[in-house]
Amino acid sequence: MKQSVSLTINGKSFQQEVEPRMLLVHLIRDEAGLTGTHIGCETSICGACTVLLNGQSVKSCTILAVQADGAQITTIEGLAANGQLHPVQEGFWEQHGLQCGYCTPGMIMSSCQILDRNPNPSEEEIREGLEGNLCRCTGYQHIADAVNYAANKMKAHSASGD
Amino acid sequence: MASRYVGQKIKRTEDPRLIKGIGHYVDDIKLPDTLHCVILHSIYAHARINSIDTEAAAALPGVVAIYTGADIKDKIGNVPVASALETLKVPPHPVLAVDKVRYVGEPVAAVVANDKYIARDALDLIVVDYDPLDAVVDPEKTAAGEGPLIHEQFSDNIAVTWKLEGGSSIDDAFKNADRIVKQRLVNQRLAPIAMEPRGVLARYLPGENELTLWSSTQIPHLMRTQVALMIGLPENRLRVITPEVGGGFGSKLNVYGEEALCSFISMQLHRPVKWIETRRENIQNTIHGRGQIGNMEVAVKNDGTLLGLKYKVIADLGAYHQLLTPAIPTLTGLMLSGAYKIPAILMELTGVFTNKVATDAYRGAGRPEATFIVERIVDVVAQELNLDPVDVRRRNFPKPNEFPFATATGLFYDSGNYDAALDKALEMVDYKELRTQQKKARDEGKLIGIGVSSYVEICALGPSAAMPAGGWESATVRVEPTGKVTVLTGTSPHGQGQETSFAQIVADSLGVDLNDVLVIHGDTSIVQYGIGTFGSRATAVGGTAVVMAMDKVVTKAKKIAAHLLQAGDAEISFDNGKFCCVTRAPEKAAAEGVGGAVVQSPAAALPEPNPGKTVSIQEVALAAHLANNLPPDTEPGLSATHFFEPKNFTFPFGTHICVVEVDKETGEIEILRYVAVDDCGKVINPLLVHGQVHGGIVQGLGQALYEEVVYDETGQLITGTLMDYAVPKAHQMPRMELDRTETPTDVNPLGIKGVGEAGTIGATPCIVNAVVDALSQFGVRDIEMPLKPEKLWRLMNQN
Numbered sequence: 001m002k003q004s005v006s007l008t009i010n011g012k013s014f015q016q017e018v019e020p021r022m023l024l025v026h027l028i029r030d031e032a033g034l035t036g037t038h039i040g041c042e043t044s045i046c047g048a049c050t051v052l053l054n055g056q057s058v059k060s061c062t063i064l065a066v067q068a069d070g071a072q073i074t075t076i077e078g079l080a081a082n083g084q085l086h087p088v089q090e091g092f093w094e095q096h097g098l099q100c101g102y103c104t105p106g107m108i109m110s111s112c113q114i115l116d117r118n119p120n121p122s123e124e125e126i127r128e129g130l131e132g133n134l135c136r137c138t139g140y141q142h143i144a145d146a147v148n149y150a151a152n153k154m155k156a157h158s159a160s161g162d
Numbered sequence: 163m164a165s166r167y168v169g170q171k172i173k174r175t176e177d178p179r180l181i182k183g184i185g186h187y188v189d190d191i192k193l194p195d196t197l198h199c200v201i202l203h204s205i206y207a208h209a210r211i212n213s214i215d216t217e218a219a220a221a222l223p224g225v226v227a228i229y230t231g232a233d234i235k236d237k238i239g240n241v242p243v244a245s246a247l248e249t250l251k252v253p254p255h256p257v258l259a260v261d262k263v264r265y266v267g268e269p270v271a272a273v274v275a276n277d278k279y280i281a282r283d284a285l286d287l288i289v290v291d292y293d294p295l296d297a298v299v300d301p302e303k304t305a306a307g308e309g310p311l312i313h314e315q316f317s318d319n320i321a322v323t324w325k326l327e328g329g330s331s332i333d334d335a336f337k338n339a340d341r342i343v344k345q346r347l348v349n350q351r352l353a354p355i356a357m358e359p360r361g362v363l364a365r366y367l368p369g370e371n372e373l374t375l376w377s378s379t380q381i382p383h384l385m386r387t388q389v390a391l392m393i394g395l396p397e398n399r400l401r402v403i404t405p406e407v408g409g410g411f412g413s414k415l416n417v418y419g420e421e422a423l424c425s426f427i428s429m430q431l432h433r434p435v436k437w438i439e440t441r442r443e444n445i446q447n448t449i450h451g452r453g454q455i456g457n458m459e460v461a462v463k464n465d466g467t468l469l470g471l472k473y474k475v476i477a478d479l480g481a482y483h484q485l486l487t488p489a490i491p492t493l494t495g496l497m498l499s500g501a502y503k504i505p506a507i508l509m510e511l512t513g514v515f516t517n518k519v520a521t522d523a524y525r526g527a528g529r530p531e532a533t534f535i536v537e538r539i540v541d542v543v544a545q546e547l548n549l550d551p552v553d554v555r556r557r558n559f560p561k562p563n564e565f566p567f568a569t570a571t572g573l574f575y576d577s578g579n580y581d582a583a584l585d586k587a588l589e590m591v592d593y594k595e596l597r598t599q600q601k602k603a604r605d606e607g608k609l610i611g612i613g614v615s616s617y618v619e620i621c622a623l624g625p626s627a628a629m630p631a632g633g634w635e636s637a638t639v640r641v642e643p644t645g646k647v648t649v650l651t652g653t654s655p656h657g658q659g660q661e662t663s664f665a666q667i668v669a670d671s672l673g674v675d676l677n678d679v680l681v682i683h684g685d686t687s688i689v690q691y692g693i694g695t696f697g698s699r700a701t702a703v704g705g706t707a708v709v710m711a712m713d714k715v716v717t718k719a720k721k722i723a724a725h726l727l728q729a730g731d732a733e734i735s736f737d738n739g740k741f742c743c744v745t746r747a748p749e750k751a752a753a754e755g756v757g758g759a760v761v762q763s764p765a766a767a768l769p770e771p772n773p774g775k776t777v778s779i780q781e782v783a784l785a786a787h788l789a790n791n792l793p794p795d796t797e798p799g800l801s802a803t804h805f806f807e808p809k810n811f812t813f814p815f816g817t818h819i820c821v822v823e824v825d826k827e828t829g830e831i832e833i834l835r836y837v838a839v840d841d842c843g844k845v846i847n848p849l850l851v852h853g854q855v856h857g858g859i860v861q862g863l864g865q866a867l868y869e870e871v872v873y874d875e876t877g878q879l880i881t882g883t884l885m886d887y888a889v890p891k892a893h894q895m896p897r898m899e900l901d902r903t904e905t906p907t908d909v910n911p912l913g914i915k916g917v918g919e920a921g922t923i924g925a926t927p928c929i930v931n932a933v934v935d936a937l938s939q940f941g942v943r944d945i946e947m948p949l950k951p952e953k954l955w956r957l958m959n960q961n
Contacts, residue, residue: 102356136355
C-alpha cells in the first residue's frame with residue numbers, strides 16, 4: 001500500500017515510504033521533523049501551513065505527500081541563509097509583525113511569494129496577496145508594514161548590486 | 163533610574179525563534195511512544211444515548227484503547243466552574259457524555275491509537291445509537307419557559323437569575339425623565355478562533371509517580387490545581403508546562419475535559435498521550451463568547467443628560483458551565499455606567515441553558531457587551547433628541563477632578579480624562595469639517611457615516627476579593643552568580659510579549675543589558691504559583707509583582723554593597739547597575755574595628771564624604787553567592803519573590819472614531835478612516851501597545867461586520883469551519899490611525915492600566931454607530947450584527 005516519495009526539503013533530499021493518503025504537512029512535520037509549518041484549519045483557509053512547492057506557495061494541509069513526489073519544498077526553516085534572516089523574516093521582527101507567532105511561518109512564506117511576483121507592491125496589493133492567510137493577533141497592519149519593509153530592503157539590496 | 167528601555171520601541175526577544183519556525187507549540191513536542199487521542203463528538207444537539215458499540219473500532223489494528231463516558235465517569239471528575247452566584251444551577255459536566263448529549267460536538271468517546279490516521283479511522287467504526295430530542299436553541303423562547311428540559315434534575319432551563327441595582331432610585335430617575343429611550347440590542351455569539359487550536363500532551367512516569375502535562379493554556383497553575391482534583395493526583399505530582407501558545411483571547415482561560423482525559427489515559431497506559439484539536443472541534447467545542455440579547459432603557463433629559471439606565475438581558479450560556487460562564491454577563495452589569503455619570507442603574511439577568519457549547523470569556527469578556535449597548539444607546543438618544551452624539555457623550559462624562567469616580571454599579575474608576583481623549587480623536591479627524599463633508603456627500607447621494615465610541619474598560623483583574631480564584635500575581639527576580647538575571651512570572655504570555663516588556667522593566671531598574679534578562683513563564687515546576695494571563699492583567703498586576711520582587715533584591719544587594727564598600731546602607735546609592743558610596747569615606751567603619759559590618763553612627767561623628775567608590779550589581783551577585791564576606795544575618799543568594807495583591811482594578815478609556823461609506827447599490831461597507839485614541843496609562847513598549855490595539859480593533863470590527871456563530875433550529879452548528887465562520891482578512895481591514903493620552907493610575911507603581919482588550923471593546927460600537935449614521939436617512943436606528951451587505955441593502959430598500 002505504501003508508496004515511496006522523494007523530495008527535496010530546504011535543499012536536502014528526503015525519501016520516505018508513506019501511505020497515499022498522508023498529507024504533505026504531516027510528512028513535513030512528522031516525518032521530516034520540521035515543525036515550523038503549522039496546521040490551523042485543514043480546509044486551506046487559514047494558511048498557517050503555507051510552504052513553497054517548486055517556488056509556488058501552496059497550503060500543505062490540502063496536498064498529498066505523494067503529489068509532492070520529486071518536488072523542491074521550502075519551509076520556514078529553510079528561509080534564513082548562512083545564519084542571515086531573510087528580509088521578510090527581518091521585516092516581521094523589525095515591524096512587530098507577529099504576536100503569538102502561530103500564523104507567522106505561513107504569513108512569511110506567502111509574503112515571500114508576493115515579493116517574488118511583485119517586488120514593489122502597494123499596501124493594497126500586499127493585503128490582497130495575504131488574503132489566504134489569517135492572523136487573529138495583529139490586525140494585519142504591522143504585517144503589511146513588515147512586507148513593505150522587506151520590499152524596500154530587497155530593492156536596496158538589488159540596487160546595490162550584491 | 164535610567165530609562166534605556168522602558169517607554170522605548172524595543173523589538174521582541176521572543177521573535178527570533180518564532181520567525182525561524184523553531185519555537186515549540188504543543189504539537190511540536192515529540193515524545194517517543196506517544197499515543198494519539200481523538201474524540202468522537204455528538205452529531206445531535208440533544209439526544210439520549212442508548213448504546214455505544216466500540217467493538218469494530220477496538221478491533222482495528224493499531225488501536226490501543228477506547229473510552230466512553232461509562233468507562234471514566236467514576237474516575238475523572240467533572241469539568242469545573244468557578245462562580246459563587248447564589249441562584250446558579252450547576253449541572254454535572256462530564257468529560258465524556260453519559261446517557262445524554264446536550265450540544266453538537268459534545269465529546270462521547272475517545273480513541274487512542276499508535277497513529278493519528280488510524281485513530282481517526284477508528285472513530286468511523288464506533289456506532290452510537292441515539293434517540294434525538296427536541297433542541298433548545300432560541301434563548302428568548304427558553305427564558306419564556308419553552309422547550310424540553312436540558313437537565314432533568316432542574317425544574318426549568320433557567321441557569322441563573324441575577325440583579326444589580328445601584329445608585330439613586332431607578333424609579334425616580336424614570337419618573338423625572340423628559341424622555342425614555344428604548345432599544346433592543348444584541349451581542350451575537352462569537353468564536354474566539356485562536357490560530358493555534360487547543361492541544362494537550364500528557365506523560366505519566368509511574369516510577370516517579372509524576373505527570374507532566376503540556377497544554378496550550380493561559381492559566382498553567384490553575385489548570386494544575388483543577389486537573390489534579392479531577393484525576394485524583396496530588397497536585398505536587400502534576401507539572402503543567404505551557405510551551406508556545408498560539409493565541410488565546412480567553413478561549414484558553416479555561417479547564418476543559420481533554421487535559422484530564424489525556425492525563426488519565428497516560429496514567430492507565432503508561433505512555434505519553436497527545437490530543438490536538440482540529441479547527442472544526444475548535445469551533446464546536448471550545449467556548450464561544452458574547453451571546454446576550456438585551457433590552458436597554460434610558461431615562462434622559464432633553465439636553466441629553468442621562469438620569470438612569472435599565473438593562474434586561476438574556477444570556478445564552480449553553481448546555482454546561484465552563485470555568486467562568488455565568489460570571490461573564492455579570493461583568494457586563496458592573497460596566498453599565500460606561501464612560502458616563504449615570505445616577506441610577508438596574509440590570510436584570512436571566513442566564514439560560516441552551517443546546518449549544520458554553521459561552522465564556524472571549525476578548526473583553528462582558529465589557530465589549532457593556533460598551534456596545536451603552537455606546538449604541540447614547541447614539542440612539544442623540545438621534546431621538548436631535549443632538550450631536552459627541553455632545554451627549556461630553557455632557558455625561560465625569561470630569562478629571564471627579565476621580566476616583568464611583569459608579570452606580572459599585573466600581574471606583576481610578577483615574578481618567580475622558581474629554582482629553584475625545585478631543586484628540588476629534589482633532590485627528592477634524593470632526594467639524596468631517597460633518598460638513600458628510601452633508602455635502604449626502605447631497606450628492608453618497609452614504610457617509612461617522613461613528614464615535616467613548617469607552618471605559620475594567621483591567622488589571624483584579625483584587626482577589628472580587629475574583630473567583632485569586633486576583634494577585636507573583637514574580638521571582640534572581641540575580642545569578644554571573645550577574646545574569648532570571649525572572650519567573652506567574653503570568654502566562656501567549657503573544658503579548660512579556661518576555662520583552664518584563665525584561666525592559668528589570669534591565670532598566672537593575673542597570674543590566676536587556677539580553678542579560680531571561681523571563682521564564684508557564685512551567686509549574688519552575689515558577690512559583692501564579693494566576694495567569696487574562697483580563698489585561700499581565701503587566702499591570704504581574705509586572706508590578708516583578709517590580710516589587712526587584713525592590714527586595716535591590717534592598718538586599720544594597721546591604722551587601724554597603725558591606726563591600728564598608729559604608730552604611732543609607733550611604734549607598736544605586737544607579738545604572740552600580741552601587742556607589744555617596745556620603746562618607748568607608749575607613750571610619752573599618753577603623754572602629756567592626757570588620758566592615760554596617761554601623762549606624764550619628765552623622766556628626768562621620769568623616770567627610772568620599773564618594774566615587776562603586777561596586778556593580780554583578781559583583782554584588784557574585785559576593786552574595788560566594789557568601790564568604792556577607793554582612794551578619796544576611797542569607798546567601800540574591801533572589802526574591804513577591805506576591806502582589808492589587809488594591810483596585812484599573813480603568814483604561816479612550817475614544818474611537820470611524821468613518822464609513824455604504825454602497826447604495828450593494829450595501830457594502832467601506833471603512834474610510836479608523837482613528838483610535840486610547841489611554842492605558844504609562845506605556846512600557848509602544849510597539850507592543852500598538853500591536854494590541856490593532857489586533858483588538860480588528861477583532862471588534864470582526865464582530866460588527868462578519869462574525870457570527872449560527873446554530874439552526876435543530877441545534878446543528880452551521881458555521882463549523884473557517885469557510886463559514888468569517889474571520890477578518892488582511893484586505894478587508896483598514897489602516898488604523900492610533901494616538902494616546904496618558905493618565906497615570908496610582909493602583910500600581912508602574913502607573914499602567916492594561917491594553918489587551920481595549921481595541922475590541924472600543925471598535926464594535928464605533929463602526930456600528932458609523933453605519934447606522936450612514937443609513938439614518940432611511941429611518942434606521944439600529945442594525946443587528948454582523949452588518950452584512952444584504953441586511954443593509956434590505957434596510958435601504960424596504961419601502
